[in-house]
Every structure is written in structure tokens, then in C-alpha cells.
Amino acid sequence: MTDAxxxxxxxxxxxxxxxxxxxxxxxxxxxxxxxxxxGGFGGRPGGPRPGGPGGRPPGGPKRGKRNxxxxxxxxxxxVDKVDLIDYxxxxxxxxxxxxxxxxxxxxxxxxxxxxxxxxxVAIKRAQNIALLPFAAEL
Amino acid sequence: xxxRQYDLIFILRPDTPESEIDKVISTLDHAATEKGAKIxxxxxxxxxxxxxxxxxxxEGFYVYMVVRSSNGEVVKELERRLKVSDPVIxxxxxxxxxxLKRQEKFKRHREKRAARRPKKTVPASxxxxxxxxxxxxxx
Numbered sequence: 001m002t003d004a005x006x007x008x009x010x011x012x013x014x015x016x017x018x019x020x021x022x023x024x025x026x027x028x029x030x031x032x033x034x035x036x037x038x039g040g041f042g043g044r045p046g047g048p049r050p051g052g053p054g055g056r057p058p059g060g061p062k063r064g065k066r067n068x069x070x071x072x073x074x075x076x077x078x079v080d081k082v083d084l085i086d087y088x089x090x091x092x093x094x095x096x097x098x099x100x101x102x103x104x105x106x107x108x109x110x111x112x113x114x115x116x117x118x119x120x121v122a123i124k125r126a127q128n129i130a131l132l133p134f135a136a137e138l
Numbered sequence: 139x140x141x142r143q144y145d146l147i148f149i150l151r152p153d154t155p156e157s158e159i160d161k162v163i164s165t166l167d168h169a170a171t172e173k174g175a176k177i178x179x180x181x182x183x184x185x186x187x188x189x190x191x192x193x194x195x196x197e198g199f200y201v202y203m204v205v206r207s208s209n210g211e212v213v214k215e216l217e218r219r220l221k222v223s224d225p226v227i228x229x230x231x232x233x234x235x236x237x238l239k240r241q242e243k244f245k246r247h248r249e250k251r252a253a254r255r256p257k258k259t260v261p262a263s264x265x266x267x268x269x270x271x272x273x274x275x276x277x
Contacts (some may be wrong), residue, residue: 014262040200081248083241087232088202090189129147129230130188 073110078118085118087125093117097123101133143178143238144205144213147196148220148229152185159199166203169215170208193227210249 077085087093096104096111096119103123106116128130139143146166149163157243163180170177183200192198220229 033167083244084237125230125232129193130149130190130228133189
């Protein structure tokens with residue numbers, strides 16, 4: 001019944017998929033009204049929801065209510081063109097961890113995906129050698 | 139076989155006398171040369187405050203070494219020595235050659251791309267040696 005390009009039918013997988021597109025999360029125009037979870041019809045990686053400005057309001061930091069990413073944040077490492085994030089440089093790395101010791105998410109630091117992966121590895125190494133804390137004391 | 143490079147960092151108790159520290163370093167040095175490795179660099183970072191308490195201590199004496207070897211067994215041996223050594227309270231070995239290779243690759247790609255772009259002053263015959271393209275910094 002359904003042809004491949006008319007996703008109005010209920011998805012066979014996850015009939016109880018949350019209709020998050022209707023909860024005002026800023027789904028971009030042109031997204032199908034039916035938003036199933038990732039991997040619904042094959043090929044839609046994150047669902048249409050985060051396609052907008054990239055910051056979901058419920059996940060926003062304590063700064064404000066509906067706070068998307070403020071401005072176009074650039075990846076510091078891409079700008080400086082670094083090829084290797086050194087785990088020994090705790091001063092550089094410390095600006096990417098919370099004061100509690102946890103790694104800051106990309107949307108707060110503006111790091112690109114590749115550098116975020118390298119950054120996490122470096123942070124964890126530094127934590128292991130006591131250059132950075134695992135969990136800062138309260 | 140290709141040469142591997144390892145970063146070895148270890149921390150000793152802060153009250154360890156200098157002679158002890160040197161003894162540990164030379165033990166590692168001998169162990170490494172026995173296995174056919176060479177220690178390229180040894181840096182003593184001195185006493186540093188640690189981010190958390192290790193064995194109830196807040197400070198430690200950091201030593202950093204770069205080890206080059208074509209044989210992976212040397213790491214096990216060095217770590218074994220560190221483990222049994224009393225003043226050493228923490229150690230970490232990181233294998234770095236793949237990352238350094240990747241860094242080199244990126245640098246080369248970037249320089250190639252920069253050389254391909256029409257530049258005013260740089261002669262096109264020199265591949266990748268663009269004058270204003272500084273080497274990529276390590277963050």
C-alpha cells in the first residue's frame with residue numbers, strides 16, 4: 001500500500017514512536033509529520049528533529065529557556081588547524097571539561113565531531129594520569 | 139618492522155630523594171635497552187599537584203619518557219618494573235606512532251593543498267614548502 005516515498009502510513013517498526021515533531025522542538029519545514037526514531041525508514045540518521053539550529057530546548061544549559069546555539073560557534077581546533085590533541089596539555093584540555101570534571105558536550109564548546117572524539121580520548125588519558133580530575137570535589 | 143613510539147609517564151612519591159628517582163630511571167633505561175628499545179627523551183616535570191588523591195597523596199613527582207622500539211614486548215617489561223617499584227605510584231603508557239603518522243598525513247595533505255592554490259610569491263615548483271604555511275601546531 002505504501003510506496004517508498006510516501007511516509008504517511010504508520011511505520012511498521014515502533015508504532016509507539018514518540019511524536020516529538022509535534023512537541024514544538026523546532027522541526028524544520030519539510031520534515032515528514034511522522035517522526036519515528038532513528039533508523040525508521042532506513043537512512044534518516046537522527047530523525048528530523050535535530051535538523052534545526054542544533055540545540056534542543058529541553059537539553060539546553062541553565063542559561064535560558066529556549067536556547068539554541070547562540071551564534072555560529074567554530075571549532076577551536078579546526079581554526080588553529082591542529083592535527084593532534086596532546087593529552088599532556090592539561091591547561092588546554094581543562095577548558096573542555098565541566099567544573100565537575102565531566103567532558104563538555106559539543107554543542108557547548110562548538111568543537112567539530114572529529115576533534116571532539118580526539119579531545120575525549122585526550123581528556124580521558126589526562127584523567128588517568130591525574131592531570132585532570134575525574135570528578136571534582138563538590 | 140616499523141618503529142613504534144610510546145609515551146611513558148609515571149609518578150613517584152613526592153618525598154622520594156633525587157637519587158632514588160635517578161635509580162628508577164636508569165633501571166628503566168637498562169630494561170629498555172635489553173629489549174632493544176631506546177629511550178629517546180626523559181623529562182622530569184618535577185613535583186606537581188595531582189588532580190585527585192593517589193594513595194592518599196596530593197602531590198607527585200612526574201617523569202616523562204619517550205620510548206622507541208620495534209618490539210612491543212618492551213612496554214610490558216617497563217610496566218612490570220614500574221609496578222614493582224615502590225616509589226612509583228602511577229604510570230601510563232601511550233602508543234603514539236599511529237597518531238603521529240596521522241598527524242603527518244594531515245600536515246602533508248594540508249601543505250599539498252596549500253601549494254596547489256595559486257599563491258603570489260611562492261614558486262610552484264617546490265611541493266608543499268609554502269613559505270607562509272607554518273607547521274600545524276599541536277594543541
